[in-house]
Amino acid sequence: MKRSIRQIQKDETREKLLSAAHIVFGQKGIMAARMSDIAEAAGVSHGTVFVHFKTQETLVAAVIDDFGIRMGQRTHDMARNSGSLRDVLKAHLEGIREDEAFYTQLVIETRSLPPIARETMISIQSAVSFHINQAAQREMDAGVIKPMSMALLFNTWIGLVHYYLTNRDLFSPEKSVIETCGSMLIDHFMHMISSAN
Amino acid sequence: MKRSIRQIQKDETREKLLSAAHIVFGQKGIMAARMSDIAEAAGVSHGTVFVHFKTQETLVAAVIDDFGIRMGQRTHDMARNSGSLRDVLKAHLEGIREDEAFYTQLVIETRSLPPIARETMISIQSAVSFHINQAAQREMDAGVIKPMSMALLFNTWIGLVHYYLTNRDLFSPEKSVIETCGSMLIDHFMHMISSAN
Amino acid sequence: MKRSIRQIQKDETREKLLSAAHIVFGQKGIMAARMSDIAEAAGVSHGTVFVHFKTQETLVAAVIDDFGIRMGQRTHDMARNSGSLRDVLKAHLEGIREDEAFYTQLVIETRSLPPIARETMISIQSAVSFHINQAAQREMDAGVIKPMSMALLFNTWIGLVHYYLTNRDLFSPEKSVIETCGSMLIDHFMHMISSAN
Amino acid sequence: MKRSIRQIQKDETREKLLSAAHIVFGQKGIMAARMSDIAEAAGVSHGTVFVHFKTQETLVAAVIDDFGIRMGQRTHDMARNSGSLRDVLKAHLEGIREDEAFYTQLVIETRSLPPIARETMISIQSAVSFHINQAAQREMDAGVIKPMSMALLFNTWIGLVHYYLTNRDLFSPEKSVIETCGSMLIDHFMHMISSAN
DNA sequence: GATGAATGAGGCTTCATTCAT
DNA sequence: GATGAATGAAGCCTCATTCAT
Numbered sequence: 001m002k003r004s005i006r007q008i009q010k011d012e013t014r015e016k017l018l019s020a021a022h023i024v025f026g027q028k029g030i031m032a033a034r035m036s037d038i039a040e041a042a043g044v045s046h047g048t049v050f051v052h053f054k055t056q057e058t059l060v061a062a063v064i065d066d067f068g069i070r071m072g073q074r075t076h077d078m079a080r081n082s083g084s085l086r087d088v089l090k091a092h093l094e095g096i097r098e099d100e101a102f103y104t105q106l107v108i109e110t111r112s113l114p115p116i117a118r119e120t121m122i123s124i125q126s127a128v129s130f131h132i133n134q135a136a137q138r139e140m141d142a143g144v145i146k147p148m149s150m151a152l153l154f155n156t157w158i159g160l161v162h163y164y165l166t167n168r169d170l171f172s173p174e175k176s177v178i179e180t181c182g183s184m185l186i187d188h189f190m191h192m193i194s195s196a197n
Numbered sequence: 198m199k200r201s202i203r204q205i206q207k208d209e210t211r212e213k214l215l216s217a218a219h220i221v222f223g224q225k226g227i228m229a230a231r232m233s234d235i236a237e238a239a240g241v242s243h244g245t246v247f248v249h250f251k252t253q254e255t256l257v258a259a260v261i262d263d264f265g266i267r268m269g270q271r272t273h274d275m276a277r278n279s280g281s282l283r284d285v286l287k288a289h290l291e292g293i294r295e296d297e298a299f300y301t302q303l304v305i306e307t308r309s310l311p312p313i314a315r316e317t318m319i320s321i322q323s324a325v326s327f328h329i330n331q332a333a334q335r336e337m338d339a340g341v342i343k344p345m346s347m348a349l350l351f352n353t354w355i356g357l358v359h360y361y362l363t364n365r366d367l368f369s370p371e372k373s374v375i376e377t378c379g380s381m382l383i384d385h386f387m388h389m390i391s392s393a394n
Numbered sequence: 395m396k397r398s399i400r401q402i403q404k405d406e407t408r409e410k411l412l413s414a415a416h417i418v419f420g421q422k423g424i425m426a427a428r429m430s431d432i433a434e435a436a437g438v439s440h441g442t443v444f445v446h447f448k449t450q451e452t453l454v455a456a457v458i459d460d461f462g463i464r465m466g467q468r469t470h471d472m473a474r475n476s477g478s479l480r481d482v483l484k485a486h487l488e489g490i491r492e493d494e495a496f497y498t499q500l501v502i503e504t505r506s507l508p509p510i511a512r513e514t515m516i517s518i519q520s521a522v523s524f525h526i527n528q529a530a531q532r533e534m535d536a537g538v539i540k541p542m543s544m545a546l547l548f549n550t551w552i553g554l555v556h557y558y559l560t561n562r563d564l565f566s567p568e569k570s571v572i573e574t575c576g577s578m579l580i581d582h583f584m585h586m587i588s589s590a591n
Numbered sequence: 592m593k594r595s596i597r598q599i600q601k602d603e604t605r606e607k608l609l610s611a612a613h614i615v616f617g618q619k620g621i622m623a624a625r626m627s628d629i630a631e632a633a634g635v636s637h638g639t640v641f642v643h644f645k646t647q648e649t650l651v652a653a654v655i656d657d658f659g660i661r662m663g664q665r666t667h668d669m670a671r672n673s674g675s676l677r678d679v680l681k682a683h684l685e686g687i688r689e690d691e692a693f694y695t696q697l698v699i700e701t702r703s704l705p706p707i708a709r710e711t712m713i714s715i716q717s718a719v720s721f722h723i724n725q726a727a728q729r730e731m732d733a734g735v736i737k738p739m740s741m742a743l744l745f746n747t748w749i750g751l752v753h754y755y756l757t758n759r760d761l762f763s764p765e766k767s768v769i770e771t772c773g774s775m776l777i778d779h780f781m782h783m784i785s786s787a788n
Numbered sequence: 789g790a791t792g793a794a795t796g797a798g799g800c801t802t803c804a805t806t807c808a809t
Numbered sequence: 810g811a812t813g814a815a816t817g818a819a820g821c822c823t824c825a826t827t828c829a830t
Contacts, residue, residue, distance in 0.1 A: 034823090047793090048791070051791095118366070156353065156357050159356035161356075163360075428819085429822085442793080557746055564713075625804085
């Protein structure tokens with residue numbers, strides 16, 4: 001069927017665009033990237049972007065949505081492979097590391113992005129939070145970590161991670177912050193919430 | 198003196214502009230605010246902005262610098278009035294609260310702003326960090342708080358605060374995050390780092 | 395080939411713009427012409443100009459360069475068709491006449507234009523001067539014209555021509571100065587430098 | 592009388608402005624000079640310029656008029672001190688030399704200036720032409736110079752002089768063209784029109 | 789469907805001119 | 810009269826979006 005060949009090609013182009021946008025957004029920032037930058041990065045013409053995404057906002061939303069699904073999947077995988085809180089945190093960072101640049105931009109720009117961005121961010125955090133809380137609760141019940149509000153425990157972790165991500169220039173100008181500081185952050189966080197001294 | 202009447206008026210306009218910019222930046226974002234928004238907010242004509250600030254970047258730099266000085270002053274005051282770490286954290290949040298919206302935008306946008314922004318941010322954090330570390334060290338030596346890296350202690354605090362600030366919509370959509378969550382954050386943080394359970 | 399249809403159309407627009415700019419520059423002056431004047435004269439939108447010429451300076455440079463090439467070609471043709479100095483002068487004026495308005499503006503504004511303008515002007519004059527000198531030298535050697543510095547002979551001729559061009563309002567307000575005064579100028583110049591009385 | 596003290600001061604300021612404008616116009620070009628440049632050069636405030644000259648055009652006109660009067664005076668003096676054509680040409684160049692920069696700008700910009708500029712230019716040239724023609728006629732009658740149209744003789748001279756003035760960068764980048772090339776120009780011109788070889 | 793030239797709204801900046809002091 | 814801050818019209822340039830090919 002001709003139809004389906006075309007369809008396949010179209011889908012391929014769409015994927016190229018989403019992937020290119022993901023990279024460019026991670027490099028230049030989401031709102032700072034121009035539509036033509038993305039076209040160029042995807043190796044297609046400027047106009048083609050608009051064939052697939054009616055407006056800039058649509059493209060941004062699609063990239064974010066895509067990313068949300070990927071993160072959701074990773075978080076889901078996280079569940080089965082992790083037992084201890086430490087494992088969960090490790091898996092969490094690992095999940096971020098795979099999209100570090102884009103994730104960081106998303107953290108930074110959420111507020112000035114279309115609502116979908118905020119919603120995606122929240123849904124990602126909710127899923128992550130669910131797993132972290134579960135593991136934390138278990139260890140808290142076991143008396144390994146201090147009793148404290150789950151929400152605050154989670155927000156402290158997220159805040160710490162985001163702080164390092166968004167200040168990469170201070171902590172790891174050359175390469176991935178997660179790679180450079182990840183295990184240190186986990187150690188520190190575990191130490192802080194641990195009931196031992 | 199004629200001189201000084203005119204000078205005073207000019208200074209007033211400059212102040213009006215800085216103050217309007219400070220507000221508008223806090224509302225719309227620093228780079229998203231247009232020069233004409235600021236003119237309008239200050240109640241002067243578009244051209245007047247350029248009488249006082251040759252370029253947009255100059256204005257941004259001036260507002261940030263202004264803010265940096267104000268924060269520096271507050272941090273300095275913090276020193277004499279605070280003994281315990283809890284006091285210092287309280288003073289820190291109090292200092293932020295007075296410029297909450299702008300501070301939050303600065304946290305968000307630092308990376309896409311002229312270098313002065315980053316430098317100001319760093320210098321503010323350095324000063325704050327100095328006082329926090331001093332108090333924390335004392336209490337750590339006294340065995341009241343767990344032994345841990347000063348840098349990580351500070352970054353955890355800053356990360357936590359910034360996380361709440363930059364997610365105001367989640368934590369306090371109506372009013373100041375600091376007002377709403379400040380003492381909770383301090384309590385939580387103190388509890389976390391405390392050597393007691 | 396699709397390629398070439400689009401390419402041809404783009405080139406046509408570029409030509410329309412260059413040609414419109416050439417005319418508008420001749421009428422209003424090179425720096426006095428606004429980008430929007432040229433867009434209007436070319437029958438395209440304001441933004442289109444910037445698709446083809448990134449900045450005003452680029453456009454000016456392109457128009458001048460274009461003109462330089464055209465003049466160079468004419469000067470080259472001049473060579474083969476002219477024997478006597480009189481012929482060369484005639485050809486020179488003829489070459490100018492085809493772009494009289496623009497050439498005149500260029501003469502007037504060279505100093506306030508980007509360096510390319512000056513360079514183009516100089517290169518045009520050099521080529522012309524070469525041919526004039528050659529013919530003049532021959533006739534000087536033959537004793538037909540007075541012995542004199544070639545440079546001064548050339549500068550006198552150019553000065554005379556430019557003076558008439560730049561004072562068209564005095565000499566030929568209605569139409570081309572070259573048409574109106576050209577042969578008179580040649581006669582006069584030849585008479586002046588002739589060794590006969 | 593208070594009145595007349597004020598009047599004197601006002602006149603002084605006006606003179607300062609005219610003089611400053613004359614210099615600045617000579618340096619930056621007449622239309623390229625900003626009103627504030629002139630205020631600064633005159634050592635008065637920006638607003639003061641408008642107290643004396645309602646519009647930019649008025650100022651330009653006044654400076655040109657002033658210059659015209661000065662040139663007229665010099666031309667008049669030229670009359671009594673000069674006998675031969677060579678003397679007149681020398682006096683002519685001398686008159687220009689005293690205002691070389693401004694005169695050159697005027698030559699270049701006349702067309703884009705208010706009509707007064709053109710009229711002044713014409714009136715200056717008329718006066719000069721009168722004296723040159725008179726002397727030339729005498730020598731032509733005496734058979735010293737070739738018979739030729741007075742207008743063309745004059746225009747050749749003016750064209751030559753203007754060509755050197757407006758191409759100072761080629762002929763005398765460092766200092767006055769008249770000083771550097773003046774006598775050469777006179778010699779050449781006299782040689783050209785002389786009936787001798 | 790892909791292309792990329794054309795479009796035009798929107799933003800920054802300059803500078804002659806005005807006017808309150 | 811002198812001052813200089815304020816004004817706003819006008820010009821350059823960017824970039825998301827449209828549309829003919």
